[in-house]
Amino acid sequence: MRILLTNDDGIYAPGLLALAQALRPLGEVFVVAPERPRSASGHSITLHKPLRIEEMRLPDGQRAWATSGTPADCVTLGLDVVMEGRADLLFSGINAGSNLGWDLTYSGTVAAAIEGAILGLPSVAVSVVENGSDRDFEPAARFSRRLAEAIRDNGMERWTLLNVNVPALPQERIRGVTVTHQGRRQYVDRIDRRVDPWGRAYYWLRGSLKEETPDEGSDVHAILEDRISVTPVHLDMTAYSLIAPMREWKLEG
Numbered sequence: 001m002r003i004l005l006t007n008d009d010g011i012y013a014p015g016l017l018a019l020a021q022a023l024r025p026l027g028e029v030f031v032v033a034p035e036r037p038r039s040a041s042g043h044s045i046t047l048h049k050p051l052r053i054e055e056m057r058l059p060d061g062q063r064a065w066a067t068s069g070t071p072a073d074c075v076t077l078g079l080d081v082v083m084e085g086r087a088d089l090l091f092s093g094i095n096a097g098s099n100l101g102w103d104l105t106y107s108g109t110v111a112a113a114i115e116g117a118i119l120g121l122p123s124v125a126v127s128v129v130e131n132g133s134d135r136d137f138e139p140a141a142r143f144s145r146r147l148a149e150a151i152r153d154n155g156m157e158r159w160t161l162l163n164v165n166v167p168a169l170p171q172e173r174i175r176g177v178t179v180t181h182q183g184r185r186q187y188v189d190r191i192d193r194r195v196d197p198w199g200r201a202y203y204w205l206r207g208s209l210k211e212e213t214p215d216e217g218s219d220v221h222a223i224l225e226d227r228i229s230v231t232p233v234h235l236d237m238t239a240y241s242l243i244a245p246m247r248e249w250k251l252e253g
């Protein structure tokens with residue numbers, strides 16, 4: 001298997017190295033990642049300036065490519081330039097921090113997998129939940145390898161990707177794997193207003209999670225239960241329930 005690996009935490013992120021090492025036994029792994037952290041960059045791409053690719057080495061001595069682009073740029077450059085169009089699978093991660101519910105649209109990690117799905121590759125985004133201290137990427141790396149094998153054996157539907165979240169727990173405390181649906185996540189207190197030394201206001205975007213009982217079967221719920229969450233995601237974001245009622249709106253006047 002030829003596997004394209006990227007992330008949004010940047011080429012030096014420990015989660016990227018852990019995932020590269022976990023996937024190498026399955027085939028050839030091409031690591032193409034942003035030269036600097038690009039978290040919360042969403043699905044942005046670079047159109048108005050040139051992109052560079054620099055060959056370098058990961059801390060374990062293996063070859064990798066750092067790009068000046070976003071995670072989505074890395075997928076395009078990785079597939080077309082580095083891999084000359086021949087890839088079987090894409091992984092993005094392991095991200096330091098969860099990507100649950102509506103956070104999917106902010107995430108550079110997930111956007112890379114979305115880009116992979118658009119380009120026709122079976123694609124997976126992997127994240128480990130924040131725990132405030134040192135992260136252990138090993139359980140997520142191990143599960144990623146298992147999932148890669150499952151995709152190789154079962155295939156994946158076109159225009160879909162998988163969004164994986166792993167609890168920040170040692171292997172023995174993870175209670176299993178749930179195939180979930182995308183949950184809800186909303187933030188409150190989103191703006192932190194401060195004043196600079198010249199008396200002018202400036203703002204930090206932050207926000208704390210709105211307390212809500214997570215719906216059963218959702219990614220948010222699985223993580224609360226100390227289980228690995230795997231959400232199949234479709235590129236089609238259409239709200240089908242609105243198509244019929246909206247046809248009655250007589251929009252043509």
Ligand code: MN
Nearest residue numbers: 008009039095
């Ligand atoms: Mn990140």
